Amino acid sequence: MATTTTPKLTSRIAFILLATGSAVGLGNIWKFPYITGEYGGGAFVLVYLACIALIGVPVMMAEIMLGREGRQSPIHTMRHLAKSQGATNRWQIVGWMGVIAGFLILSFYSVIAGWAFAYIPEAVSGNLNGLDKTTSGALFSELTTSPWTLLFWHSLFMLLTATVVARGVRNGLEKLVRILMPALAGLLILLVGYAMASGKFMQGLDYLFNVNFQAVFYTCQAETCNFTPEPLLAALGHAFFTLSLGMGAIMIYGAYMPQQTSIASATLIIALADTVIALLAGMAIFPLVFANDLTPGAGPGLVFVTLPIAFGNMPGGQFFGSLFFILLLIAAWSSAISLVEPAVAWLTERWQWCRLRATLLVTGLAWVLGIGSVLSFNQWSGAEYQWFGKTFFDLKDYLASNILLPLGGLLIALFTAWSAQRRFSEQGLALTRGFALWWFLIRYLAPLGIALIFLHAIGLV
Numbered sequence: 454m455a456t457t458t459t460p461k462l463t464s465r466i467a468f469i470l471l472a473t474g475s476a477v478g479l480g481n482i483w484k485f486p487y488i489t490g491e492y493g494g495g496a497f498v499l500v501y502l503a504c505i506a507l508i509g510v511p512v513m514m515a516e517i518m519l520g521r522e523g524r525q526s527p528i529h530t531m532r533h534l535a536k537s538q539g540a541t542n543r544w545q546i547v548g549w550m551g552v553i554a555g556f557l558i559l560s561f562y563s564v565i566a567g568w569a570f571a572y573i574p575e576a577v578s579g580n581l582n583g584l585d586k587t588t589s590g591a592l593f594s595e596l597t598t599s600p601w602t603l604l605f606w607h608s609l610f611m612l613l614t615a616t617v618v619a620r621g622v623r624n625g626l627e628k629l630v631r632i633l634m635p636a637l638a639g640l641l642i643l644l645v646g647y648a649m650a651s652g653k654f655m656q657g658l659d660y661l662f663n664v665n666f667q668a669v670f671y672t673c674q675a676e677t678c679n680f681t682p683e684p685l686l687a688a689l690g691h692a693f694f695t696l697s698l699g700m701g702a703i704m705i706y707g708a709y710m711p712q713q714t715s716i717a718s719a720t721l722i723i724a725l726a727d728t729v730i731a732l733l734a735g736m737a738i739f740p741l742v743f744a745n746d747l748t749p750g751a752g753p754g755l756v757f758v759t760l761p762i763a764f765g766n767m768p769g770g771q772f773f774g775s776l777f778f779i780l781l782l783i784a785a786w787s788s789a790i791s792l793v794e795p796a797v798a799w800l801t802e803r804w805q806w807c808r809l810r811a812t813l814l815v816t817g818l819a820w821v822l823g824i825g826s827v828l829s830f831n832q833w834s835g836a837e838y839q840w841f842g843k844t845f846f847d848l849k850d851y852l853a854s855n856i857l858l859p860l861g862g863l864l865i866a867l868f869t870a871w872s873a874q875r876r877f878s879e880q881g882l883a884l885t886r887g888f889a890l891w892w893f894l895i896r897y898l899a900p901l902g903i904a905l906i907f908l909h910a911i912g913l914v
């Protein structure tokens with residue numbers, strides 16, 4: 454049975470660092486620019502930012518609070534809290550969905566992190582020097598068309614993740630994140646500076662921030678234009694993905710949070726850091742995309758083709774490029790760890806497994822599932838291996854990010870604001886001001902917003 458063995462983190466700053474380490478990762482630097490490019494820019498970015506502020510932030514506060522009140526793995530936390538609030542124990546489904554989402558995400562996350570890994574030796578050895586559009590594209594496709602190379606880096610990354618999780622995430626990971634975040638922000642600012650000098654900076658900014666709803670949300674044929682809800686769901690899903698919300702990752706970190714720490718201020722810091730890093734990445738990448746005559750909608754390879762061109766041509770690029778890919782790898786690593794933690798915590802609580810055994814099972818399964826992501830870029834890239842027009846890789850991303858995470862967020866909002874007592878949140882958050890606003894957002898706006906976007910996406914409204 455569940456036991457509350459969860460030791461607390463020693464400080465507020467350690468919690469903020471761990472949660473920021475989870476939030477900031479490939480989602481900010483790889484996924485945000487590439488999906489913004491696929492969905493056509495500014496209007497998508499605006500909806501994404503609105504989803505962060507109006508849905509992501511209140512749901513994050515609720516998720517951290519539930520974790521801190523339950524102090525167990527998400528499955529047991531939800532079961533325990535439901536019981537104490539006199540609600541059905543079916544709420545533990547939130548924890549189960551989170552475990553599944555964690556597997557799905559890790560199984561493609563690790564392959565992309567493998568790309569960052571593979572670019573480190575390329576950068577260190579000077580192979581990026583002098584790259585242009587064609588040679589950079591060739592280098593990238595040389596990597597992705599080789600299943601064995603991808604498998605190698607995917608395996609190495611999974612091993613790295615397993616090593617930390619097996620030892621326990623509270624053994625110094627936050628110290629690494631403390632150095633990582635300023636270094637990553639500094640390097641991105643340097644890249645933005647380089648992008649400014651590239652000549653197409655304003656075009657890049659315009660693409661990111663000039664809001665044209667018509668271009669993003671309507672597909673036009675001849676005279677008639679039809680509304681397409683897909684970018685809406687993608688923006689919502691990405692808000693959850695980038696903040697690590699809706700799957701218990703932030704909940705389990707909440708379980709390690711000291712009791713007196715302010716959840717609201719921690720949430721604002723994490724969400725702000727995450728958003729700033731994503732926007733910096735966008736501001737660095739899009740000007741370079743235009744300056745090098747690349748297409749914004751190039752897909753998952755966008756960042757990995759664009760940035761090496763910049764590093765290959767800037768002074769000190771060999772050093773900065775190596776540093777960048779190392780930092781990207783660490784950022785991915787500190788996120789991947791939180792994808793595994795909810796399932797590992799549950800296995801150790803429920804079956805009294807040691808952490809090593811639990812970690813090996815979870816990462817081992819995700820590794821196997823990851824082979825499908827590896828093959829999606831080569832052997833399985835053809836139409837015969839696509840479902841709903843998506844490769845196995847895309848399908849897992851879609852299922853986890855656009856369906857499971859927002860659904861998890863919806864259930865978290867519903868449990869907190871409709872099933873549990875209002876007093877539970879008043880005490881759990883201990884806000885000195887702003888409770889009424891948060892309550893409005895979590896009780897009405899967040900659930901309605903998520904539900905409406907879902908219904909839109911399946912064509913019901």
Ligand code: PFF
Nearest residue numbers: 476478479480694695697702
């Ligand atoms: N937030 C991470 C990123 O942006 O890269 C990805 C992620 C980590 C999603 C942990 C979900 C999660 F639970």
